[in-house]
Amino acid sequence: GAGVSQSPSNKVTEKGKDVELRCDPISGHTALYWYRQSLGQGLEFLIYFQGNSAPDKSGLPSDRFSAERTGGSVSTLTIQRTQQEDSAVYLCASSWVLAGGDNEQFFGPGTRLTVL
Amino acid sequence: GQNIDQPTEMTATEGAIVQINCTYQTSGFNGLFWYQQHAGEAPTFLSYNVLDGLEEKGRFSSFLSRSKGYSYLLLKELQMKDSASYLCAVIKAGKLIFGQGTTLQVKP
Numbered sequence: 437g438a439g440v441s442q443s444p445s446n447k448v449t450e451k452g453k454d455v456e457l458r459c460d461p462i463s464g465h466t467a468l469y470w471y472r473q474s475l476g477q478g479l480e481f482l483i484y485f486q487g488n489s490a491p492d493k494s495g496l497p498s499d500r501f502s503a504e505r506t507g508g509s510v511s512t513l514t515i516q517r518t519q520q521e522d523s524a525v526y527l528c529a530s531s532w533v534l535a536g537g538d539n540e541q542f543f544g545p546g547t548r549l550t551v552l
Numbered sequence: 553g554q555n556i557d558q559p560t561e562m563t564a565t566e567g568a569i570v571q572i573n574c575t576y577q578t579s580g581f582n583g584l585f586w587y588q589q590h591a592g593e594a595p596t597f598l599s600y601n602v603l604d605g606l607e608e609k610g611r612f613s614s615f616l617s618r619s620k621g622y623s624y625l626l627l628k629e630l631q632m633k634d635s636a637s638y639l640c641a642v643i644k645a646g647k648l649i650f651g652q653g654t655t656l657q658v659k660p
Contacts, residue, residue: 440594467646478556478650479595479639486646495647527594533646540585541648543594 438462440544442528448550449518457513457547461530468511469531469541470503474524482526485511486533518551525549556651558640563657568630572654574623574640581642581649586614586625589637589653598625598638630658 441460449455461468470482481495485505496502500518505511515522525548529541556576564570574584583602587595601607601616601623613626625638635658641648 469647471648471650478652479641479648481647481649484646492645492647529648540597540600543587543596545594 440528440530440542442526442544442547444547445545446548446550448552450552451520452517454514454516455518455549457515457526457549459511459513459528459530459544461509461511461528462542463509465530465532465542466508467531467533467539467541468505469529470511470513471527471529472524473527473546479527482513515549518549520551523549523551556640556642556649558638558651558654560652561655561657563659564627564630566630566632566658566660569626569628570630570656572625572627572638572640572656574625574651576621576623576640576642576651578642578644578649581644583643584614584616584623585639585641585643585648586612586623587639587641589639591636595639627656632658632660634658 443458466487468485471479473479483503484492500516503513525546527546528544531539531541558574585600586598589595599614606615611628616623637653637655639653641650
């Protein structure tokens with residue numbers, strides 16, 4: 437009965453380094469989302485995976501950002517050559533997707549990324 | 553654009569009623585969500601409106617008017633634990649598009 441989990445909870449890195457953030461969605465949820473919450477800002481959509489469909493990458497801010505979802509479950513968000521403006525809380529969410537419906541997204545606790 | 557506007561901060565008294573407004577300038581969305589987020593925690597679902605009108609859920613109610621581009625979240629019998637950020641979001645093509653959130657402080 438676990439919820440969405442993310443790791444690490446906190447990550448401090450140096451500018452220019454690559455980071456990987458992991459998300460374990462709720463078992464059976466077919467949709468997985470990544471959002472970013474910068475200090476004092478609202479949540480910003482990054483990317484959306486739904487089943488075997490091609491992901492919606494329309495929210496990724498630059499080509500330094502990429503994400504994968506392996507086996508329809510775990511997802512990894514990778515940020516290459518991190519910049520200070522990448523510092524934010526990265527939130528993952530998952531949901532069922534039923535025909536004709538927009539379903540509640542369950543959020544994980546987030547990964548707080550600090551780029552020095 | 554898809555501007556979603558909420559007041560940045562609100563203050564209310566324990567036991568009172570507070571209304572948090574959300575206005576938006578987007579069309580073609582499927583529905584509107586309200587989430588609650590305590591500091592340092594994940595957002596949690598409060599309500600979802602698809603049709604115009606009021607959805608009531610215990611102490612929390614949410615209202616949507618598509619013609620006016622307007623929603624509100626109504627919190628009754630405020631408790632100290634209701635101090636949190638309240639996030640308005642429309643859902644479009646599966647993606648949530650959030651406002652900046654309203655930080656509510658409940659005072660004794």
